[in-house]
Amino acid sequence: MPFDWFVETKWNKSVSYVIKTKNVNGEDSSLGMVSMFAPLLIIMTIIAGCLPSANDMFAGEKEKNTMEGLLMTPVKKIHLIIGKWLAISTLGMISGILSLVTFVVFIQYFTENLGKALDLFSHLGIFSISLLLGIVLFSLLVGMILSIxxxxANTVKEAQNYASPVLMLAFIPYFLLAGTSINELTNIDFLIPVYNVYALIKQLLYGVFDMTSIxxxxLSIGVVIACLFAIANILFSKSKWILGKS
Structure with missing residues (x-):
């Protein structure tokens, strides 16, 4: 963060120099720290909430040979996959929301400078709304990816091996946006899946509400989810993938 350094001279019997710092970029440093922690909070909590349930609802049922009994029920396959996907995503949302509440309470009551950042321009409400929006969008996307x-996979362990390396890629947008100002964001940034969720959260945290960006x-996340859902529906209709090696 750039600072403007200047020297204040006081004349008494001797000359003394006092060095002061002044923030010249117009952005609150505490708010900047909050905007860095918030996306990382979303990444870890949503993945942690979705991953165990996703592995158990498909690969786990194939491993325990309970998928056949589920398919014998008078429920359409598309309804089954939608129900499982929404259940996985809901667990991710709950995990993210609980972490959000804990994070806000900790900042407000156990910190001094970070707490002031959320009070500026009613940032507490903006902070909560922005993270809730990011939690919902990211949970639906992660839930569908993990479902595929x-x-x-045929076992829970195999599903973990498939998902872990790919999910590490979700941390890349966080580091790319760490040094990016909200003034540098363009419409293209809000069209790149995953990257756009973090960009939107960062923009909203600074009090910039742009309906075009939202x-x-x-739209971008919706199109990606629709494409992934089509792939998952095809896999769920094939005995090779729905029943596994059994």
Missing amino acids: FSLL GLVT
Whole structure:
């Protein structure tokens, strides 16, 4: 963060120099720290909430040979996969929301400078709304990705091996945006899946509400989820993937 350094001279019997710092970029440093922690919070909590349930609902049922009994029920396969996907995503949302509440309470009551950042321009409300929006979008996306990996696997351990390396890629946008100012964000940034969720959260945390950005993120994530759902539906209709080696 750039600083403007200047020297203040006081004349008494001797000359003394006092060095002061002044923030010249117009952004609150505490708010900047919060905007760095918030996306990382979303990444870890949502993945941690979705991963165990996703592995168990598809690969786990194939491993325990309970998928056949589920398919014998008078429920359409598309309804089964939608129900499982929404259940996985909901667990991720709950995990993210609980972490959000804990994070806000900790900042407000156990810190001094970070707590002031959320009070500026009613940032507490902006902070909560922005993270809730990011939690919902990211949970739906992660839930669908993990469902596909679980469908491809025959055991829970195999599903974990498939998902772990790919999910590490979700941390890349966080580091790419760490040194990016909100003034540098363009419409293209809000069209790149995963990257756009973090960009939107960072923009909202600084009090910038742009309906175009929100619409682009929602549209982009929606298209990706629709494509992934089509792939998952095809896999779920094939005995090779739905029943595994059994």
